[in-house]
Amino acid sequence: MPLYEYYCSGCQTKFDALRPSAQADAPIACEHCESKRTARVLSMFAMNVSGSGALSPAERRADSGGGCCGGSCGCGHSHN
Numbered sequence: 001m002p003l004y005e006y007y008c009s010g011c012q013t014k015f016d017a018l019r020p021s022a023q024a025d026a027p028i029a030c031e032h033c034e035s036k037r038t039a040r041v042l043s044m045f046a047m048n049v050s051g052s053g054a055l056s057p058a059e060r061r062a063d064s065g066g067g068c069c070g071g072s073c074g075c076g077h078s079h080n
């Protein structure tokens with residue numbers, strides 16, 4: 001289960017939650033103040049923008065291809 005980062009505008013705090021990817025954008029209560037005024041932080045996207053030079057070319061190739069990502073890759077492999 002992927003770890004997502006959320007930002008609570010109630011107490012202006014970030015917190016992490018492990019959730020199924022299908023529920024990544026579903027409402028979640030803040031773990032600090034239990035407010036529902038939360039929004040998912042796109043930390044992966046931010047990482048790609050600010051850290052584009054962090055990975056070596058080989059690591060970037062491994063990241064973008066090759067591995068079966070679990071259903072959305074369209075490679076035709078069975079994931080069972």
Ligand SMILES: [Zn+2]
Pocket residue numbers: 008009010011012013030031032033034035
């Ligand atoms: Zn909060």
